[in-house]
Amino acid sequence: MKRILSSITDGRGFDIGLVSLPLAFLFVLSGLPLVYNVVMSFQEVDMFSLGSFSRPFVGFKNYIDLFAQPETWPILLNTAIFVTASIAGQFLIGFGLALFFWVNFPGASWLRGLFLVSWVMPGLVVGAIWNWILSGDFGVLNFLLRETGVISGNIFWRSDPNYSLWAVIIANIWLGTSFNMILLSVGLSGIPKDLYEAAELDGANAFQRFWTITLPMMRSTIGAIVALGLIFTLQQFDLFAAITSGGPNNTSNVTQYWAWDLSFRQYDFAKGATISVIMIVFVMFASVVYVRSTRHEVRG
Amino acid sequence: MSIRKYAMLGAFALASVSLPALSASAEDVTISVWSLDRDIQPAPNLIKDFNKMNTGIKVEYRQIQFDDVVSEAMRAYSTGQAPDIIAVDNPEHALFASRGAFLDLSEMIAKSSVVKPENYFKGPLASVTWDGKYYGIPKATNTIALYYNKDMFKAKGLDPNKPPQTWDELVEAARKLTDPAQNVYGITFSAKANEEGTFQFLPWAQMAGGGYDNINAEGAVKALDVWKTIIDEKLASPDTLTRSQWDATGTFNSGNAAMAISGPWEIDRMLAEAKFDWGVALLPVPEAGAERSSAMGDFNWAVFANTEHPEEAFKVLEYFVSQDDRMFKDFGQLPPRSDIAIPATGEPKKDAALQVFVEQLKYAKPRGPHPAWPKISKAIQDAIQAALTGQMSSKEALDQAAEKIKAVLG
Numbered sequence: 077m078k079r080i081l082s083s084i085t086d087g088r089g090f091d092i093g094l095v096s097l098p099l100a101f102l103f104v105l106s107g108l109p110l111v112y113n114v115v116m117s118f119q120e121v122d123m124f125s126l127g128s129f130s131r132p133f134v135g136f137k138n139y140i141d142l143f144a145q146p147e148t149w150p151i152l153l154n155t156a157i158f159v160t161a162s163i164a165g166q167f168l169i170g171f172g173l174a175l176f177f178w179v180n181f182p183g184a185s186w187l188r189g190l191f192l193v194s195w196v197m198p199g200l201v202v203g204a205i206w207n208w209i210l211s212g213d214f215g216v217l218n219f220l221l222r223e224t225g226v227i228s229g230n231i232f233w234r235s236d237p238n239y240s241l242w243a244v245i246i247a248n249i250w251l252g253t254s255f256n257m258i259l260l261s262v263g264l265s266g267i268p269k270d271l272y273e274a275a276e277l278d279g280a281n282a283f284q285r286f287w288t289i290t291l292p293m294m295r296s297t298i299g300a301i302v303a304l305g306l307i308f309t310l311q312q313f314d315l316f317a318a319i320t321s322g323g324p325n326n327t328s329n330v331t332q333y334w335a336w337d338l339s340f341r342q343y344d345f346a347k348g349a350t351i352s353v354i355m356i357v358f359v360m361f362a363s364v365v366y367v368r369s370t371r372h373e374v375r376g
Numbered sequence: 377m378s379i380r381k382y383a384m385l386g387a388f389a390l391a392s393v394s395l396p397a398l399s400a401s402a403e404d405v406t407i408s409v410w411s412l413d414r415d416i417q418p419a420p421n422l423i424k425d426f427n428k429m430n431t432g433i434k435v436e437y438r439q440i441q442f443d444d445v446v447s448e449a450m451r452a453y454s455t456g457q458a459p460d461i462i463a464v465d466n467p468e469h470a471l472f473a474s475r476g477a478f479l480d481l482s483e484m485i486a487k488s489s490v491v492k493p494e495n496y497f498k499g500p501l502a503s504v505t506w507d508g509k510y511y512g513i514p515k516a517t518n519t520i521a522l523y524y525n526k527d528m529f530k531a532k533g534l535d536p537n538k539p540p541q542t543w544d545e546l547v548e549a550a551r552k553l554t555d556p557a558q559n560v561y562g563i564t565f566s567a568k569a570n571e572e573g574t575f576q577f578l579p580w581a582q583m584a585g586g587g588y589d590n591i592n593a594e595g596a597v598k599a600l601d602v603w604k605t606i607i608d609e610k611l612a613s614p615d616t617l618t619r620s621q622w623d624a625t626g627t628f629n630s631g632n633a634a635m636a637i638s639g640p641w642e643i644d645r646m647l648a649e650a651k652f653d654w655g656v657a658l659l660p661v662p663e664a665g666a667e668r669s670s671a672m673g674d675f676n677w678a679v680f681a682n683t684e685h686p687e688e689a690f691k692v693l694e695y696f697v698s699q700d701d702r703m704f705k706d707f708g709q710l711p712p713r714s715d716i717a718i719p720a721t722g723e724p725k726k727d728a729a730l731q732v733f734v735e736q737l738k739y740a741k742p743r744g745p746h747p748a749w750p751k752i753s754k755a756i757q758d759a760i761q762a763a764l765t766g767q768m769s770s771k772e773a774l775d776q777a778a779e780k781i782k783a784v785l786g
Contacts, residue, residue: 123447123450128454147758212613213559213615213627214559232615234618235615235616235617236765321568322569323569323618323761324617324764325758325765326758341570341754342750342751344751
């Protein structure tokens with residue numbers, strides 16, 4: 077008895093106690109809803125059976141119905157394009173900026189801080205502003221492109237099926253770049269300076285130093301950022317709601333917006349849940365990448 | 377023994393006589409009302425006035441947000457915490473009525489001296505009707521018509537007192553009024569991929585003999601072709617596909633569009649913002665003499681089926697109905713009734729516009745009613761957008777929509 081007591085105040089019991097609290101928290105607030113969501117995707121749900129748990133199970137019917145819909149594959153493809161292009165854009169520009177500020181000219185840290193403003197802004201506000209910038213007739217972006225001679229006629233970013241998805245991607249890259257930049261800056265400052273000194277003594281040029289020192293030393297940071305980027309872009313909802321609402325004709329629709337539309341606009345909760353399950357699979361994959369790339373960081 | 381029995385009976389008799397009296401004076405019946413009306417809109421004000429009358433019924437009000445009405449109501453109903461009365465958007469009324477979530481008010485309406493079905497416009501009344509019974513009372517109504525810029529009509533040699541009457545005239549006028557050099561489009565409306573797109577398109581289909589259950593009718597295809605002509609020839613901004621009615625009419629107010637299709641909710645803003653002479657006309661029809669039609673918006677009152685006080689809830693609704701003549705004067709909303717003459721406001725443009733809207737209301741048709749309306753609406757929106765972006769022909773798009781709707785209607 078005494079052993080158990082003392083283990084709780086100091087020892088394994090204490091550790092288990094500490095761990096079980098957040099675990100219970102996670103289980104109640106994330107685990108249960110996740111399981112509930114998966115269960116819902118195998119049931120027939122409408123708004124009047126939302127309150128009860130005993131709903132008829134329909135097997136894979138929701139999944140089969142979903143993939144029989146003509147818009148499903150285009151929307152999945154849109155999601156893939158959106159995620160890939162957003163991450164690529166955010167990462168490349170973010171890395172470029174991080175390297176730029178790493179040079180450490182006067183005022184660099186100030187400027188870097190200012191860049192974070194875009195990350196602090198609520199998605200809906202960003203969406204509303206980009207909505208104006210991208211507007212076809214009076215948008216600032218069209219004005220700039222026209223005045224610089226890049227285009228001759230207005231591009232209807234939000235309403236032209238060829239551009240609508242890219243309109244949201246542009247806004248999303250703007251929104252996520254600073255987050256990438258800050259994390260990459262942290263990674264860069266963690267690289268010991270003597271490595272570069274040694275390489276310089278051996279006669280490595282800037283490109284070789286970047287390729288053989290910076291990139292390998294940043295591997296875990298980059299892995300974490302790409303994984304986080306995948307999760308953040310799969311979560312991106314506000315910009316779609318504010319800029320295109322998934323239109324025109326689903327050409328800028330992605331799974332996360334579609335799941336919401338099905339559940340809360342068409343009250344087809346089962347299909348909404350089904351799409352969410354498909355998304356969970358992708359996010360799980362990203363989480364594994366994230367955990368693997370950051371596991372070396374924890375030392376104790 | 378027997379004495380005690382009699383005493384019990386006596387006490388019981390006494391109690392049963394005195395209870396109703398007691399409950400009326402000592403303990404008021406509480407009726408809860410949910411709607412999305414803000415403090416300057418009808419519900420909270422009518423409730424305040426009602427509570428002042430001390431009828432033994434106390435009304436509690438809760439404001440809900442537009443996007444939450446249905447989901448909140450569902451959640452409350454399925455967990456047994458629904459309010460007694462709710463205001464619900466008219467295309468969603470059937471969803472609740474068909475599932476028995478709303479109380480059938482037919483008998484109470486038949487006995488009522490205040491609520492009389494014959495006083496209502498056909499459209500709003502149809503939206504509360506399910507299976508021949510009344511599951512609610514129309515709260516307010518609105519519809520769409522054609523706003524036009526009289527100054528621009530004059531400048532382009534069109535008669536400002538002869539707005540376009542038919543679709544052909546509308547397209548022709550739009551062609552004349554479009555002036556890219558001045559950043560002016562001929563017309564503006566909303567073909568957005570949400571309920572607004574359906575709201576704007578259905579009247580066109582209905583005028584030409586189509587409808588939500590006959591969406592690929594020849595006339596409906598022609599209607600969509602007219603829309604496509606307008607978009608393809610850039611008589612309206614391509615952003616029509618992603619812009620709400622409110623934003624679209626904003627471009628009319630700023631002088632960037634010469635005509636606009638929208639509802640009476642625009643009038644006050646237009647009076648404040650538009651620096652030109654404008655008028656309102658009935659929606660153009662397919663050809664002279666064709667059947668008119670229009671969209672019908674706004675909310676209905678309904679009583680939830682699991683209310684404990686149906687009689688009292690109905691009394692509250694009767695009070696709301698008795699105040700319908702204040703709807704426009706005090707709150708700027710159109711009462712859903714044909715027997716109430718809307719008094720002049722003294723603002724000539726507003727009064728002229730109102731007359732047109734009241735006339736247009738006679739032709740307003742509800743969306744549905746059908747319990748799966750959101751799915752039907754989605755099929756129509758998808759068709760509009762597929763055709764206007766050129767991904768399908770109007771016929772193909774509407775055929776596909778008809779197919780989807782047939783699956784929903786079963």
